[in-house]
Amino acid sequence: MGKIAIEDLAKIQEAARYKIALRQGAGRVRINVHMGTCGIAAGARGILTAVMKEIEARNLHDVIITNSGCAGLCSQEPMMTIEVLGEPAPVKYVLLTPEKITKIIDMHVLKGQVVKECALALGSERTR
Amino acid sequence: MVTINIDGKSVEVLEETTILKAAEQAGVWIPTMCHSEHLEPYGVCRLCSVEVVRGKRSRIVTACNFPVRGGMTIHTNSKKVQWLRQVIMELMLSRWPRVRVVKEMAERLAVKEPRFPSLERDEAEDACILCGMCVNMCNDVVKAGVLGFAHSGIKREVVLPFDERSDSCIVCGACAHVCPTGHIKVILEDYRGKKPEFTLGPKTPIYVPTLQAVPRVPVIDAESCIHFETGGCEICAKVCEPNAIDYSMQDEIVEIEVGQVLVSTGFDLFDASAMAQYGYGRLDNVYSSLEFESILNSTGPTGGKIVMKSGKEPKAVGIIHCIGSRDTNHHAYCSRVCCMYALKFAHLVRDRTDAAIYQFYIDMRAFGKGYEEFYNRLLDEGVTMIRGKAAEVVEGCWQGNGEPSLKIRCEDTLIGKFREVPVDMVVLCNAIEPRRDSDAVRRLFSISKSPDGFFLERHPKLDPTSTATEGVFIAGCAQGPKDIPDTVAQAGSAAARILSVIAKGEVEIEPVRAMVQEEYCSGCKICNNLCPYIAIEFLEEKKVSHVNEALCKGCGTCVAACPSSAMTGHGFTDAQILAELDGLMI
Amino acid sequence: MAFEPKIIGFLCNWCSYTGADLAGVSRIKSAPNVRIIRTMCSGRVDPAFILKAFQLGADGVIVMGCHLGDCHYQEGNYKTIRRLPFLRRLVKGFGIDPRRLRLEWVSASEGDKFALLVNEMTEEIRSLGPLKLSVHHEIQQPVAHH
């Protein structure tokens, strides 16, 4: 990049902030895609990629995407749980398709409103 | 300046001087084992540790390099300091039990038996005690950078690079000089072309030639001085208070206008090695007269003691006259002074040693005032005078104790027998001969020389101190061999002659000059570039030559060369010479 | 009585004349035939003088100067050494045997050399016999006229 000025420091910091934040395990929203064997078979991988694309598109820096084991409801796969800091309980979304993902991200992650029609139920066992 | 307190005495010293120097000033002794005043303090033996109290903090520091600051109290002998020195001394004594400086210091610090076993490897008397003075001397002062330390810790030792003889060593011997235990020895043998022989010359590069030298000022021999080799050392400049030493001085050529010159360039001594039979330069203890003179001199190399090369006193001394004099192969003339100084030598040898003395002479020329009486006195003192020219000096050892000595073979004409005289030392009376460069000097002052090569005086009887050339005078041995009284007399006379001319203010010169008779001069300019003194110039407007009277010396060469006889010479005109011719023809 | 040659010697004041003087002082015996004229330098000796000397009846002429390099006037004897050899070839034309004219270097210390030269020259001229030049006759006659 050649000789940098003081202002460039902030720019570099900004560019890598998301990476660093993730590394420190700091994040406001936590999206957990359930990837049990059945989940994978039901296409959970595609869902995960879709979620990541949405996050990147909106340049969100405080969303943690993780995957975990099967949540037990194989019939409702693929499923994902969204926990938001400060919200009382995590919300589990079921029978997901890439299209639903965009809606959920906009409504719930950004605006904080739960998308009722896709949600299975409020609350689930604590992951943390 | 700051005032400090050492063991109760208050001392005023310059700031930043070391405690050691301040203590010296206060007359307090502090032990040191790795300190030399030529070197930067090294501070490794730690013996000079003292206790320094500033404010409430007291600490142990080494005196040799601790810079003094105001308000300091120093205890050079507190209980703790004594204890420290004792333990350090025990360590050194246990490792170097037989080294003299260590034993002396241990005694002084009352350390008897070390409580540690020896390391069984440095028990020699001249073991190296790793004080580092040689390394610092070689690197910081001499700047030859040859010595250095190798290995670390207990295996530390002083080494030459790759343990081999180093080419950058300039054999100055400074390391051996500063080594306190004599561990470093300078091997006196043929090393890089420098053959160290028992030279009668000076011991150090800077020396006062002799105490009678005028001016009595030291000179530096650039050949052997370290500074001119490596740019280092400069110790002489450091210790010279009036710092009168300036290494950048060069010889200068000084031109002085003078009216008259007294040429008293002295003589050379005949090189006796030309007469191989006397063994000069080949055999030990065969000295020329001047060398023996420097041995007798109290400020000379032997301090006046008559000693042989081995340093011992000779038992018998032979003095041989006429070496190179009265000898058709070398110098026919008699050098006039040898007989008398030979007698002086005999007298001094008799006076300073109890050696037997033999003199080999052809004729005893004791011609001067009181000379004959001195000769008789010598005879009474038991000097054996052998009338006969010594033929040869050969090696021999007669004292039977393996000491090398000499034998002089000669024919004693008074008893008509051939004799072989055993002696330890031979003194040759070398002939006095003209200086090697006397021809060049002669041409410089355009004076001529007599048959024996010395300068020719105007008249041997009536005018021995002036020369045929106006304004040039001679005196002393330059005019011929003579002793000191005669030389002084001649010098006085030459000086008087010069002063008389100076006193008159002007100088009469003979009116012998060339002159151009302009009417006859055809302007051919033949004479112009003929004149060695460029005294003839050509007047462009008159188209005639003209002689500059001040420059013309009157040699007449131009007069003879002038085709139209326009040039006449006062005092030697053609007419006068022709008249002489007529006169001669009757 | 035997033929006593008349030889004229031109001696330079600084070297050969002093040499001659030294010979005298040293009581060296030598032939009296050489009659000396002192000039400041051998360079002063004009070839005309030499020819005049022969003309006046000299049987031999010798010119003496300082050794090359010793000349009191630096280069005087260099001029002489150019003139004299040339003159010696010239005198042959006048019917004078060149051996009657010599140039020698004698320094102030060579008294014995001076004496040697004088004796040598005298014997040589004596062997050559008197110089007979046609011009000699006229000279005698006018003298006779007085």
Added chain:
Amino acid sequence: MAYRTYLMVCAGTGCVANQSMKIKDKLESEIRKRGLQDEVSVVTTGCNGFCAVGPLMVVQPDGIFYQLLKETDIPFLVEEHFVKGRLVKELLYTPPREKAPIPKMSDIPFFADQTLIVLRNRGLINPENIDEYIARGGYQALAKVLTLMTPDQVIQEIKASGLRGRGGGGFPTGIKWETCKNVPSDTHYVICNADEGDPGAFMDRSTIESDPHAVIEGMLIGAYAIGSREGYVYIRNEYPIALERLQVAIKQAREYGLLGQKIFNKDFDFEIRIVRGAGAFVCGESTALMASIEGRPGEPRAKYVHTVERGLWDKPTCLNNVETWANVPQIIEKGAGWFSSIGTGDVTSDAWGGSKGTKVFSLAGKVNNTGLIEVPMGITLRKIIFDIGGGIKDGKKFKAVQTGGPSGGFIPESLLDLPVDYEELTKVGSMMGSGGMVVADENNCMVDMAKYFLAFTQAESCGKCVPCREGTKRMLDILEKITVGKGTEEDLVLLEELSNMVVESSLCALGGSAPNPVLTTLKYFREEYEAHVKDKHCPGHSCRELIQYIIDPELCLGKGHGCHVCAKNCPDGAIVGETKQVHTIDVMKCGKCGICYDVCKFDAIHIE
């Protein structure tokens, strides 16, 4: 491409030596095999400090800590965790004497009780990528200094922070900078001492391996404050990875214009050159280090004229340790108040009045969690050894802890509640030193340990001055006599006298501190010396000549039924007895090699 998970693989020297690089490559290939390469990124980081359980990896953002990884575990780990999202229990860390593993790194006591300032970026950034350092706020302090602060203000800030030299001396850094700055000269030098010669100390190495830019930024700030244009990093040649990372960091800093001419377009030029140490411990001493940089043999000189006045090439030079420099950016960024709030004492009136900030220790010896820890000043030894250190290995009894490397001293159990700071440690005869901390348990013989450390300093003595060269040699001879049972009572007196002499009159700190291990063991464990001298018995069972191996008949016959294994392996043929019979050891023949003790499965052999 934004990743969702980062695998922070530790690439400190310790873990690299345990093949962590191979593990990294395996991880990458397994991830590629499963097509996760766009989601999961593998990052190599500096040393995380927990060397006992290396090679280790931290999965972020979850913070899961995997340890003692082997290449063979990787395929299963990738499948389990990154595909299925389930933790692999066997690879998690289980504290000693406990059953349940602790998945999250922040919950592990070894990490939890530490306060990271110098090591704040360890395990979080790739040290060979300057952007990641900047992302963590790197070079902001330098920007602040160059734009808002004058050199004097920087010095006042450092003085107010109470930062003191981390090299061991503990000289107040602010005062050192101020004195150096005020010495009039056309050139000032700034040096980072990364020689770290003492055995068992690896703080500076890990600091440079994890976060080289912190050191560079610290030196830049120091140079600006002192007015220096030239800096040197004197680093040990035996630290190849740290050296390489430092070179990469300097190159990148130079590319960004943070080194060289007109830094940040301000009127400030600074250049750093690296000088590699040739492995002499004495070159850790400031004047010897400077002599070594000048190309002269590494020998110290008397420091009556301080190196801040006349140091490198006789110019004013400010030399500080790696850790000291690494603290500086944080102090400038977070302010002196924040820094002085950590640690002990009060530095407002007296610069020596307290020990502020944190200290990095390399915890080694007989503790479970050996590794690199950074703890606040004032923490007690007990907390370090038992909480962070995880207590003594194999449940043995604690005997002593040695702080400050070979120049430090031994601290007995009675002083375990001693708060760790400069003054306290010096008061008890040890010293903070570089930060080496070696824990000894009941099986360590104090005399033998003192001899070990003294042998090191004696071998490393440069040999220049008499007390250290000769004194340490004689002290070592006496200790050797004692450990072979030939020591006498006078030897002990002589040993103490010699030690005090060497401390008082040695030329430099090496000699001045070499006797500390001996003096402290004499002071706190006199009885062990007496045992060696009087009863010719070694309580720690490690001085070979003084111990005997004895077979316990009941165990040998009862449990082992005379299995004869020990006799077979005994090199000296000292064990007598046939199978099915009690075996005995012939004391005369026994070479005390200890093989029988090791091979006996029934612990029938014990040491008297």
